[in-house]
Amino acid sequence: MEHQAQYSDLLQLSKELDHIYHEVSLKMGLSDSGFSLLYALCERGVPTAPSELYAEWSLSKQTGHSALLALERRGLVALSPDPRDGRGKLVALTPAGAVYVKQTIQPLMAAERSSFARLTGEEQNQLVALTEKSVILLKEELSGLLSGPAGTQL
Incomplete structure (x- = not known):
């Protein structure tokens, strides 16, 4: 008899993925x-506004800024004025940061692509489509709960 998947199974897998990336972060000496x-930054390959990075990774401004300062102190990133916005800043990898991500982040990205490529094309499409659908449906379910004066719209 086939096991009927439960939402808790999906949550457990999500937690396991979070744990894998947390362990990788620790091994790299990073938060x-x-x-x-x-x-x-490795993925983008171009200087980027810190606020864009924070939004992309769902980091609060305070958490993102603290992490950015720690990376800057280690000489891995540098901030420079944004030529499009006189008040804005852009963050980019330093030469040392580029070497660091080549030795750490890029091999991880290669492992991610390799593991995904080991799925069949149909499995890849199903995984992406079903994950996207699940996110959309969860947002719909939560929209009433999180909207209004006390909450934020997802």
Whole structure:
């Protein structure tokens, strides 16, 4: 008899993924937030406004800023003025940061792509489609709960 999946099964898998990335962050000597920022900068490959990175990784401004300062102190990232916005800043990898992500983040990204590629094309499409659908449906279910004066709209 086939096991009927429960939502708790999905939550457990999500927690396991979070744990894997937390362990990777620790092994790299980074906070989870610092890891996320370096990952995003590696992925983007161009200087980016810190607020864009914070939003992309669901980091509060305070948490993101603290992580960014820690990365800056380690010489992995540098802030510079945004030429499009005189008051804004852009964050980019330093030469040392580029070497660091080449040795740490890029091998992780390669492992992610490799593990995903081991799924069949149909499995890849199903995984993405069903995950997207699940996120949309959860947002719908939570929209009434989280909207209004006391909450925020998802």
